[in-house]
């Protein structure tokens with residue numbers, strides 16, 4: 001007999017997670033550890049590994065005593081912890097910095113996640129600034145070890161990183177991003193306390209933040225960048241074959257091999273191009289696919305005339321065309337609010353979604369890149385809205401904020417992608433597969449009657465299909481970076497600049513980009529299976545409920561759908 005219970009296991013685990021990763025705690029909306037930073041040493045990750053083995057053993061012991069509902073919870077819990085345990089030997093923490101991630105771009109987000117509002121909050125921010133040099137020394141220590149083991153990024157993953165660190169050293173403290181949260185402090189705390197806090201912040205930025213970034217910039221420039229791997233393939237690293245396999249397993253949550261994924265990609269690209277050709281015929285045009293794409297790119301009619309026009313189009317599609325129809329295919333609409341807002345800078349994707357906190361303190365947001373309004377094709381808008389907002393990431397993100405769900409299922413650690421596979425899951429295939437599957441729901445919702453909107457969906461889809469080909473191509477099949485760029489140029493309508501950026505991302509996060517298509521194909525396959533086996537008994541709302549409830553790895557999703565089919569057949 002055990003004295004343990006599922007509740008205490010889950011709450012012990014969650015408290016431990018927040019404690020081990022104070023930055024993640026801040027992101028999750030907890031204020032408990034806002035004054036400290038994580039320990040970034042090999043010893044810490046080894047301790048995490050040991051702790052997770054204990055959590056797993058507790059879960060296994062409970063498995064034989066709990067009821068069926070709790071058993072289901074345990075399955076998701078075990079998958080969560082097993083992901084870390086399985087990924088641990090591959091040392092994902094040896095790659096903490098690249099051009100998309102790392103302290104030089106992420107540290108400032110801590111105060112965006114938790115904007116300070118009282119004296120204690122401001123003091124916590126200052127305390128973190130003061131700890132920064134010690135934290136940097138730990139990161140440098142781990143990266144020095146990585147260099148000695150030959151576990152480094154390719155130089156394309158490090159472009160601009162040293163400059164970014166040096167940017168934080170330049171200019172007046174007053175203009176530093178790290179001073180920004182303190183600018184209006186007097187309004188919140190009064191002149192006297194406010195000025196004192198500002199003084200302390202200035203000191204902490206000089207002695208903490210700037211000292212840390214100068215140490216990091218010197219290390220990267222003198223030691224790390226010269227030691228970067230020469231080959232783009234992660235498989236060229238010591239233990240790289242196993243590392244790439246583990247990355248694919250982490251991001252797809254399946255055991256598909258690189259060769260299988262590559263082959264599926266080639267087949268999907270062909271299928272999508274065939275469908276595109278049918279649309280060109282439907283439009284009554286006598287053009288090759290290449291000529292058609294060229295014409296689309298050069299026709300100003302296909303793009304927006306102003307930022308307001310673009311923002312307005314998102315509002316119209318999401319609130320007038322999609323939202324009123326949602327309950328045709330879903331049991332309920334999202335409960336939480338969705339704000340449609342502009343990205344602060346131009347250097348962002350066309351649109352992206354950020355989930356709010358489960359207490360509603362921070363609403364969910366769809367960020368629209370209004371800076372690049374004149375390069376956002378109108379025909380991709382329906383697809384983009386379905387993916388990023390409704391029913392895509394917002395409905396899915398809102399669904400998991402259920403009161404009766406444990407915290408580990410509600411909050412995904414949407415950061416530190418480069419530490420895959422040695423980290424807790426981000427469920428790439430499930431989350432992004434759902435996004436891409438949602439794009440196909442435009443058919444169910446009657447939103448693709450205009451052939452151009454349907455073309456837009458296919459053009460978004462082919463991008464994800466190409467990723468299957470080039471990610472595996474570069475990491476497992478000996479493709480060069482140039483070959484990958486050329487393949488994307490030949491099969492997508494994106495600009496060369498965008499494609500080079502994409503390819504560098506695939507080099508930097510091996511396997512991440514294949515999750516989207518693999519997840520979508522799995523959800524579509526399961527829907528087809530349910531439709532065929534259930535016939536008249538198939539109910540799209542029920543099917544979507546099962547999928548939404550199974551947020552996690554794809555093998556668990558598949559098992560849940562199979563159970564649903566069996567249950568429905570026997571009812």
Ligand SMILES: [Zn+2]
Pocket residue numbers: 387388393431432435
């Ligand atoms: Zn997405």
